[in-house]
Amino acid sequence: MSDYNFAYLDEQTKRMIRRAILKALAVPGYQVPFASREMPMPYGWGTGGVQVSAATLTPDDTLKVIDQGADDTTNAVSIRKFFEKTAGIATTEETKKASIIQTRHRIPEAELTEDQILVYQVPIPEPLRFLEPRETETRKMHALQEYGLMHVKLYEDISQHGAIATAYAYPVKVEGRYVMDPSPIPKFDNPKMEMPAIQLFGAGREQRIYAVPPYTQVVSLDFEDYPFQASKADHPCGLCGAEDSYLDEVILDDAGNRMFVCSDTDYCRSRREAGQVGQLGEEAA
């Protein structure tokens, strides 16, 4: 038994956050303001995601935390420890066993199910922010569905790079209504957002929660003659040989040798355990 209330936040705060989550689910893609609390970690480290997770967790849940797809990075490890300590819940690194997955910048490779909730950490929830800095104006634009500006950004991309160069935080339109920032996930993950699991987005510093309910239509914005493409590095994973997963580039030495490996560590490990080996990999023990 810990000295903290279950999952750190007090019950009133969790109720407030749950109300915001319900509203967000009722209006897919709409940014619901909420009274974000100070958390024992700096802004930018997932304070929004942590609050959403805290309000969503029950004692029976199993939590998985990933950062850029990996379970073993500092951010993932410390958030997992945080909830082990304050909620006493079970944690896992296996995507299939988790009931709640908090993520920063990735969607797991394994298909999620109706029994799972994916919680995103969001730095800047407003997709229009960089073109229109006035919050009063962007709210009005959302209200009136004035989204021409979003395409101006894509236009600029094509005119400067010959293709839509936006590779992450690629804007989407949810259920034909709200344009939404999917958080800085690679655009490779965008098509996965039409999924059976619930997706919740928490932005702590910006005090916004938004959501995509299961099986909701999520369309990546594009031009007719420059259609959206979910891109990834054109290599198989060096460790497990997977050709369908999103890859990280790893520099091996000063001579510039490099390898590409799955960014989803659980996916890579489970493939290797099943006996698949990439060019540079060794068989799992």
Place this chain on the structure above:
Amino acid sequence: MIPLLQVKGVAKNYGAMIGCANVSFDLHPGEVMGIVGESGSGKSTLLNCLAGDLTPDRGEVIFNTRVDGPLDTVTMSEPERRMLSRTDWAFVHQHARDGLRMSVSAGGNIGERLMAVGDRHYATIREQASDWLGRVEISESRIDDRPSAFSGGMQQRLQIARNLVTGPRLVFMDEPTGGLDVSVQARLLDMLRGLVREMGLSAIIVTHDLAVVRLLADRLMVMKNGHVVETGLTDQVLDDPQHGYTQLLVSSVLQV
């Protein structure tokens, strides 16, 4: 013939100060009206009331919309009004940077209104942007440059292209040649005149420069202290002014 714009008794006060008082007029398709008067005479207040950027205290501003015919833009819903200002209306600001997105390329600036009304074909948008750069006499090779790299005159012409690309029917201009040097002004005026005739535009031009209205405007409205003191055919008002204030205004112009 139904006027494009019918203004009926428009008034706007700032507290006890009169912005503009009881202004009425009709503007017909293809007509260009100039509003002149000294600083503080209420001409900009009036223009902003007409363009929907200010809500008048009293009066009606009835615009003949393409689909639904004449509608009062003061009482219409905000989405409808904003739609009008993206499609049928254009607003050319005195300072180009008020009307441009300075961090977006020239092509993106022109394309914005097209994308706002649902154009989703990059090549078409780019083609139109390039066509419009040509029409406002900016080299097409500058399409990917940001307006911050443009001269004042070019910025102003870019602003005009950005506004006219959706083929509006009514253009509001607030001192469109203010702050530009004389040769640049002449070029801009010539270009505007051509566009107005080619596209059959109606326009309301606020300025204090009588030479500008003589060249561009069919008719003139003279304002003083928020009140309209004289209206009429442009050359008649300038050559045979009836009101004392207009006579003063006309006689104050330096002869070149």
Place this chain on the structure above:
Amino acid sequence: MIELKNVCKSFTLHNQGSAVIPVMQHATLSVKPGECVGLTGASGAGKSTLMRVIYGNYLAASGSVMVGCVDVAKAEPREILALRRETLGYVSQFLRVVPRVPALDVVAEPLLSVGTPVDQARSKAASLLTQLNIAERLWGLSPTTFSGGEQQRVNIARGFAYDYPAMLLDEPTASLDTRNRATVLALIEEAKARGAAIIGIFHDEAAREQVCDRFVDVTEFSPRAAA
């Protein structure tokens, strides 16, 4: 075609003690299609003023100024503009144009504004400029750079580009050489022949006698004469 009844005109100078200067009283005048009426009277008698009142450039204080079926004294600005576009031409002594516009387009403009196709308007303009001896190398330049005589001929070409049913000519032959003067007079004869009603001011007596059917002395309309 042009019919003035009891037209009065005065200037009120509000900024000079509201002095009222009456310049014209009870001007009455009628011009039929195909007729050319010459205005006479000493300099300052009000010939140009009368022209400007008919053109709508000056506002008549009272009376009626019928041109076709439009009363210029009471018409809306856009009615007067339509009248100027389609019915009433005016050749003044001075050319007033937008800088930068080439001479050929200056001349073609009246045709373009009534919807004549560009090619047709340009070729008519070219033939007029040729008739009036404007060298072809000048056509592409703005008339603001031309000599006084050249400017005036461009102005005349512009005035005759479109076949107006009614025309006002303010000293169209002043300071022209014999050859150009003959051309202008021929243009006036042509206009009369096609039925245009013309009011003209000619200082050149020979020209006056050649084209005018009758004369009206504007001194009759001056306030002193009426008093």
